[in-house]
Structure formats: C-alpha cells, structure tokens
Amino acid sequence: MKVLTKGFPVSDELWEKAKRLIPAGTQTLSKGPDQFVRGVTPKYLKSGSGCHVWDADGNIYIDYPLALGPILLGYDYKPVVDAVIRQVREGTTFTLMHPLEVEVAEILTSVIPSAEMVRFAKNGADVTSAAIKVARAATGRDHIAYSGYHGCQDWYAVTTPRDKGIPKVFKEFMHPFEYNKIATLEAAFAENPGKIACVIMEVPGTDPIIDPANGKNFLQRVKDLAHANGALFVMDEIVTGFRYSIGGAQKFYNVTPDLSCFGKGMANGFAISALVGKREFMKELDEVFFSMTYSGDTIGLAAAKATITELLSKPVLDHIWSMGEALHTEVNTFAESAGVNFRISGKPPRAGLSVKNRKGEDDLLLKSLFLQETVKRGILFGGPVFICYSHSPEDIEKTVEASCAAISVIKEAEESGEPARFLEGEPVGVVFRQRT
Ligand SMILES: Cc1ncc(COP(=O)(O)O)c(C=O)c1O
CATH class of the missing domain: 3.40.640.10 (Type I PLP-dependent aspartate aminotransferase-like (Major domain))
Structure with missing residues (x-):
C-alpha cells in the first residue's frame, strides 16, 4: 500500500496560527494534535467522501474516528x-x-x-x-x-x-x-x-x-x-x-x-x-x-x-456490525499469532485500541507506533474505532493489511529493546476521557 509522502506544510502553518488565535488550539480536545503522533499525522482535515477524508495538504485516508462518532453513513452522504x-x-x-x-x-x-x-x-x-x-x-x-x-x-x-x-x-x-x-x-x-x-x-x-x-x-x-x-x-x-x-x-x-x-x-x-x-x-x-x-x-x-x-x-447497522467484526477478527488474530499484546477491543460498531507491552501495561509509546505506521499507510486511527455504512470490504482489507504491518513494527520495536527508536514523531498524550 502507498506510503504517504506529501508531508503537512499547510497543516503545520495553520497550527502555528491556531496556537496564537485559539486557546488550546482546538475546539474539541480529542481532535487536538496531541491525540495523534505529531510529525507523521496531519492536523487538519478538509473534506470527506464515504469513509475517506482528505487533509489540508491533499493526502487521503480511510477514517476510523469518524469525527468522534457522528459519521454513521459516510461523509457527503x-x-x-x-x-x-x-x-x-x-x-x-x-x-x-x-x-x-x-x-x-x-x-x-x-x-x-x-x-x-x-x-x-x-x-x-x-x-x-x-x-x-x-x-x-x-x-x-x-x-x-x-x-x-x-x-x-x-x-x-x-x-x-x-x-x-x-x-x-x-x-x-x-x-x-x-x-x-x-x-x-x-x-x-x-x-x-x-x-x-x-x-x-x-x-x-x-x-x-x-x-x-x-x-x-x-x-x-x-x-x-x-x-x-x-x-x-x-x-x-x-x-x-x-x-x-x-x-x-x-x-x-x-x-x-x-x-x-x-x-x-x-x-x-x-x-x-x-x-x-x-x-x-x-x-x-x-x-x-x-x-x-x-x-x-x-x-x-x-x-x-x-x-x-x-x-x-437500508441494512446500515447489519453492514456496520459485519464490517466491524471482520476488522476486529482479522487484526486481533494476526496480533495474537505475532505475540503482540494488541487488540481492537469492544463491540463492532464501537471499539477502541488496546495496546499493552509485554508486562501487560497500557503503553502509549507502542500505541503511538501503531498510529504512526497506519497513518503512514493511509489509515487514520485515533482513540475510538467506529465503522460507517460507507466502509467497504476493500476498505477493511486495506485497513487489515496496514494494521498487520503496524503490528509487525511493534513486534520488531519490542524485540529491539528500544521501541522509542522506532517513533518518528511525538507520542500521543493521555486521552482526555475518564471512565470510572
Ligand atoms: C458518552 C458521551 N456522552 C456525552 C458526550 C458529550 O457529547 P458532546 O461532546 O457532543 O457534548 C460524549 C462525547 O464524546 C460521549 O461520548
């Protein structure tokens, strides 16, 4: 799958202005740059169609946070x-x-x-x-x-x-x-x-x-x-x-x-x-x-x-459940066989990423590696993993392919004993959502 090469000059310039103009830089904390791997992820999305989004520099991604959940049918539906x-x-x-x-x-x-x-x-x-x-x-x-x-x-x-x-x-x-x-x-x-x-x-x-x-x-x-x-x-x-x-x-x-x-x-x-x-x-x-x-x-x-x-x-929810199930099963099965403590966890229509190290602890660095390796391959993951009616079996297949490649990088990084060396940007910050 094509690795993105365009970079993010437009996004980066906007962000420099935003820091001066907008307290916290963002209207929605979970959309802020610190929720993604800075340096390898765009900061602004400009348009969308189906399950695809384009960033301010013209790179295209298959989207999974789906605007933090509202996109149920697809962009520009x-x-x-x-x-x-x-x-x-x-x-x-x-x-x-x-x-x-x-x-x-x-x-x-x-x-x-x-x-x-x-x-x-x-x-x-x-x-x-x-x-x-x-x-x-x-x-x-x-x-x-x-x-x-x-x-x-x-x-x-x-x-x-x-x-x-x-x-x-x-x-x-x-x-x-x-x-x-x-x-x-x-x-x-x-x-x-x-x-x-x-x-x-x-x-x-x-x-x-x-x-x-x-x-x-x-x-x-x-x-x-x-x-x-x-x-x-x-x-x-x-x-x-x-x-x-x-x-x-x-x-x-x-x-x-x-x-x-x-x-x-x-x-x-x-x-x-x-x-x-x-x-x-x-x-x-x-x-x-x-x-x-x-x-x-x-x-x-x-x-x-x-x-x-x-x-x-229309069979919207049947589609969402079955696409979600296929994604979770294929990625989780691969992670298990690779011996990486990674799961897309939750229900097919509403899930999240669980990335733990070999001690069984949640690991933001390894999660960042997953986000980095998938976004470089044109898949935009974030905190929540949602599916919409416009995710096709081909989109899911591409996502599985990118996710498995990312899991292989995590494995290599863990085996090296120096996982931080594999990170090309700044790791994600603590997610601002508390669950009691
Ligand atoms: C379960 C739940 N309740 C309430 C809210 C608040 O919704 P809003 O951000 O639209 O005010 C959210 C937002 O993510 C949520 O996930």
Whole structure:
C-alpha cells in the first residue's frame, strides 16, 4: 500500500496560527494534535467522501474516528446532504417553531423504546445536563451516581482533571461507580441515603455481565437498584444511540431507562442531540429552564430525519456490525499469532485500541507506533474505532493489511529493546476521557 509522502506544510502553518488565535488550539480536545503522533499525522482535515477524508495538504485516508462518532453513513452522504441543502434553501431557523420538531420527535418515539417525549439540543453535553436537571427536579434531590464520560458541562467536568473554573462544591454531589461492578453503585447509595437523584451511565464496549444468581444483566441491575432507592435510571446513548441498534443500547440489551440522551450518529454529522424519556419525567421540562436559540434548528432536524430514514430502509447497522467484526477478527488474530499484546477491543460498531507491552501495561509509546505506521499507510486511527455504512470490504482489507504491518513494527520495536527508536514523531498524550 502507498506510503504517504506529501508531508503537512499547510497543516503545520495553520497550527502555528491556531496556537496564537485559539486557546488550546482546538475546539474539541480529542481532535487536538496531541491525540495523534505529531510529525507523521496531519492536523487538519478538509473534506470527506464515504469513509475517506482528505487533509489540508491533499493526502487521503480511510477514517476510523469518524469525527468522534457522528459519521454513521459516510461523509457527503447524498440523501442526507440533499435533505440538508433543501432545508438550507427553505430556512434554517425562524421566529416561530418548525414542523420538523414534531415530525422528528414522532420518529424518535417510534424507534427508541424509552422515548415517550423528546426535547432537542445541539451537543451531547446539552442533553446529559438536561437529564440531570430533570432528575433533580423530579426527585428533589441533588446527588448523582455516574459511570463513564458525559461531556464538558460543570456538573460532570468537576469530576475530571479539567475542573478549573468550576465551584469545588459541585464535586460533593458526584459519586462515581464502576461499570460491571454493582457493589460500587450499592456503596454510593449506602453512603448517600435518600440523596441520589439519578444514576447516569454510558455503555462501553464491554458486554453487560449476566448475574448467574438472577439472570439479570448489569444494566437491569443498575435500573433496579436506582428504582429501589427512589432514583431515576438515565442511559447516556450519545455514542451507542443509532449504532448498537436504531433504538440504541437500550433496545440491544432490552433495558428501558427513565431518560436517555442521544446525539452524534443521529444526524450523520449534523449538529443535533435529544433528551428522550418517560412522560412523567419529561414533563418536568414544562418548568425546568432548558431553552436555547438553536435547539430547534432545522438543519439538524432535517439531517436526523434523512439519517433515520436511511437506517430504517437500508441494512446500515447489519453492514456496520459485519464490517466491524471482520476488522476486529482479522487484526486481533494476526496480533495474537505475532505475540503482540494488541487488540481492537469492544463491540463492532464501537471499539477502541488496546495496546499493552509485554508486562501487560497500557503503553502509549507502542500505541503511538501503531498510529504512526497506519497513518503512514493511509489509515487514520485515533482513540475510538467506529465503522460507517460507507466502509467497504476493500476498505477493511486495506485497513487489515496496514494494521498487520503496524503490528509487525511493534513486534520488531519490542524485540529491539528500544521501541522509542522506532517513533518518528511525538507520542500521543493521555486521552482526555475518564471512565470510572
Ligand atoms: C458518552 C458521551 N456522552 C456525552 C458526550 C458529550 O457529547 P458532546 O461532546 O457532543 O457534548 C460524549 C462525547 O464524546 C460521549 O461520548
């Protein structure tokens, strides 16, 4: 496979300006240069088609972070882009409400098990925050039990190392628990009796553990525990929504939450998110203050309608699952046979890279080597590994070929005893996502 040779002069020049003009240099931390191997990776992408993206210098890549998840069908996907262009001509926002608000709300209630009512916003953090407000309003309680990542707003950001600018007192309300360790949630309830308004969690790639004692999966046990303690059960489906199944992880695992949050994949890259849930709780939004200029923006709504129409009429998710499965199986089998502690881990539609050294420790240097060797071969990997409807079997084959070559380099680097010598750029920094 062709090794890229064009270099990144345009990207590099833009970055020099960005450092002067834009605090942190980027709008989205996970897109920043330190999440990739600097020196061998472009910093700016300019266009996309299907599963391919072009950087600012004209190099082409097969993309796997897919804009951190929103691209579910593919870049420049015609039915969605056509719907959006039509809507742009008709108008993007008005003085009064728009019919699409009702139409898309109706569609969501028909495909998401927990959705009896719907409110829209733009980013995931908008609606996870709305869920927290609703839960607090419904229960009269302030505390939150949480697992996973939920966005940059104060109630959650205070639990992360990026807590600057947030009153420390907010932290007192937050109680982490660990995915698939029910005892950690039991402890949170035991230590805060009558105080926890809701349990909010995302579903990582790991399967929910089935409890042999009662046959219940972990999500059901969380829901039961929340309800037994008078708290709401909130599923954060920003990533899993429309990827695990059209109805999200809740439909896939057959557990219906009280409230759930959708975003990312729901409009194939156009900005929209949704809080959905049971009527009795969603009605709190009659009084809870949740109102923004662009919540009902018609572009996101038109894109969501077109995206969900595609999902309902074409084998999009079957394709995503089978392409993901082929990629994971082939690459992981090769890594195992090579004796390299590397895995694409998680579910076919939602995965990540696990790169460990021979001592079994996560190793950012070896991960950087993998990213370096694949990007040089025209494959853009990053933190998350997503598949879209436009990844073809040929794209997967090219990716497997590049990944196996990269794994062979890791093997050689480890055997040399000096893996750092193999790195041509600066290694990736710690990923800014914490999972409790
Ligand atoms: C599970 C989960 N929840 C919430 C969010 C926040 O979404 P946004 O970045 O759109 O605010 C993210 C973002 O990655 C996420 O992965």
